[in-house]
Amino acid sequence: MFRARLATDALDSIKQPVTAEEAYEEAKSLLRYPVDSITEGLMKKFEITDVDAKTFVVKVIIDGQKLDKWGYGKGDGTDRVRHWKKVVMDDANMSLTIQDFVPEAALGAWVDEATDKEAYNTCILQVEKSPPRILIIFDDKDGKRLSDEGFRDVMYTWTDGIVSGVQTYKTAKVKVKANAPSLVEEGKESMVSEPMDAHVKYDKFWDKHLQYCKDFVKNVSAPGSTWFCLEEFGL
Incomplete structure (x- = not known):
């Protein structure tokens, strides 16, 4: 039985083409540091653990006192786990399997409530070679596949980030190592x-x-x- 998935347009058909290999490497890079500029300003702790050659776990904790200061905390300084992801890489097939242990839609969970006993969702990001494009298969913890227009629009942030990251590096006047x-x-x-x-x-x-x-x-x-x-x- 066919199960829906999200798929981008061909990456080699855009104004500044992106190869499959470039998209895959950029996706890995973004997952190893999934921190936007706002979160970075609030971040208390960043952890990344390389479990083995194919697996890493990344955890981002936001400072509860800063959240309290701006009216988004619990009022007692409790920190919040903004991201907690386990990523398994299949480089040969350019596929990433991502499990989230805190809900992205809720911007994470309070540190005293967060646990890695059960994943909130499982996402597979697959980069195809011919034509080069990004496929996203996303199941929630109940096994429900998400692929509607609303979810697609949320995923644009991710796919746009991958494409623009590659393009920005390729066109930068000064490269950064x-x-x-x-x-x-x-x-x-x-x-x-x-x-x-x-x-x-x-x-x-x-x-x-x-x-x-x-x-x-x-x-x-x-x-x-x-x-x-x-x-x-x-x-």
Whole structure:
């Protein structure tokens, strides 16, 4: 019996084509760090565990005190598990099986309620080669397949993120290397860009970078010319 699934258009037919291999690697990268900019500002702890060569578990915990400050907490500082995922990779078939242990629709669960005893849903992300496209098979914990228009629209955030991530890297004027030796902390890793001298000077870049940070967060106080305080997330 046929069971519905979601499928993207061919990735090689868009204005900036994306290969199957590029889409698959970007999907893995996003799952290893499934943190948007808002969550990052509230994040208290990030954990990733490589169970074996094919499996990893990622867990993102949001600071309960920050949630309380902005009216979204329990009022007692309880932290919230925003993401808790187990991912099994089948690189040969470019397939990822993802189990969520906290509900994405509810933006996670309180830390004292979250458990990995049972998955809320199981999602298979499959990247086909010819034509290159992304397939998504999503079942809730009761085995119900989700593939309607409403669910499709939610998944656009994910598929668009995969495609735009590949395109952004390919068209970037300055490439950034992940897991590179830190330039300031010996023995640690960070992200390091290529030299930018051909595109921008240090002073101009730094001024633009500070302005970007200020514009990103609404509540900014600037008591002096050399520092400012990002108040929205208590940073």
